[in-house]
């Protein structure tokens with residue numbers, strides 16, 4: 001058994017330490033009364049290219065980080081509470097720039113998106129799931145219904161929903177009856193969540209509507225899903241990109257084959273979504289990447305054999321017994337092409353990065369329950385390192401770089417005047433990236449997320465879903 005795995009016993013959760021670190025003590029929770037707190041003794045991973053501070057200290061006051069340095073060099077403000085984090089590692093909370101919040105209800109293995117699922121309560125559930133696993137900021141992947149997400153975001157900014165990952169909004173522009181995959185589109189079409197456009201002027205009007213709503217991101221879906229979907233014409237996505245950039249809106253593009261990825265990048269998109277799996281990344285795509293250097297999110301996990309199928313306790317802890325048995329019974333067929341896929345993904349991943357693609361973490365969670373909010377973020381991190389990325393670079397791709405990619409200047413690093421969004425880990429992810437899963441605590445805006453209460457909601461002991 002891996003030392004970082006969790007085992008469920010009765011209604012409680014026990015960390016199986018396997019003798020590696022001895023007792024896994026929880027750090028004392030920070031006082032919620034708002035007084036300053038000095039955290040000292042942890043290894044502090046900053047989240048960008050700056051070196052790790054081995055025996056670090058930082059001060060949190062008013063939900064913000066107000067000082068960072070070596071232990072002994074950071075002065076505690078008068079009246080500060082001291083929290084000893086010796087032996088722990090601190091890293092910034094994760095920033096996820098691609099997940100489909102709001103539709104998944106964990107009712108059946110195949111995934112079930114319905115318009116009526118898309119409620120404030122379900123959004124909150126998904127953002128709590130992310131927060132419980134150390135995600136502080138989440139960009140919706142262009143499938144959300146804006147009337148619901150906009151209200152949620154403004155309520156959240158006003159202080160409702162403490163302890164949930166912060167939601168950021170993205171609109172979606174699609175051909176009529178096109179866009180999201182066959183599962184998500186059930187919900188998005190029912191709600192009219194995406195702008196359906198046929199011609200360039202309609203696309204420009206849609207972008208202007210997003211601008212008027214204050215939405216800073218837009219998603220487009222390129223390609224025809226092997227002839228099963230209407231494809232967005234080139235002139236239409238050219239119009240989206242042109243209008244969006246005039247409005248200060250970033251364009252995220254779904255593209256899954258070489259031709260669509262080249263077209264999207266040449267056309268000037270800002271964030272490329274997906275990894276080509278059916279062909280090697282060729283020198284032409286490499287040259288386009290070198291010239292344009294788009295941000296890129298791989299979203300590997302949707303196509304991976306899931307960790308549910310491998311009965312990984314870290315993943316199983318957030319799923320009910322009923323949904324796990326449904327997934328195991330119907331969604332764990334072995335992929336005969338797994339070895340070929342693995343080799344191609346590895347080669348393509350490293351070539352994309354070497355060519356200039358700027359890796360940022362996204363998961364595509366919210367489509368299938370087997371690949372879900374929170375745990376999926378750690379799966380992506382693990383895959384980056386399995387494919388050859390150094391752990392420090394994987395962490396940058398999950399923290400400061402996605403924050404930069406989506407224009408968040410107050411999160412993504414452990415630094416002065418950033419929000420106090422951070423994870424406390426029982427072991428060092430620079431030694432083994434799977435140590436991001438050994439979460440001792442998550443803090444958002446300086447307050448500890450009540451992980452135990454959240455995990456009890458979703459785990460094997462939680463109520464069984466309808467099916």
Ligand SMILES: [Zn+2]
Nearest residue numbers: 098100141364
């Ligand atoms: Zn997606």
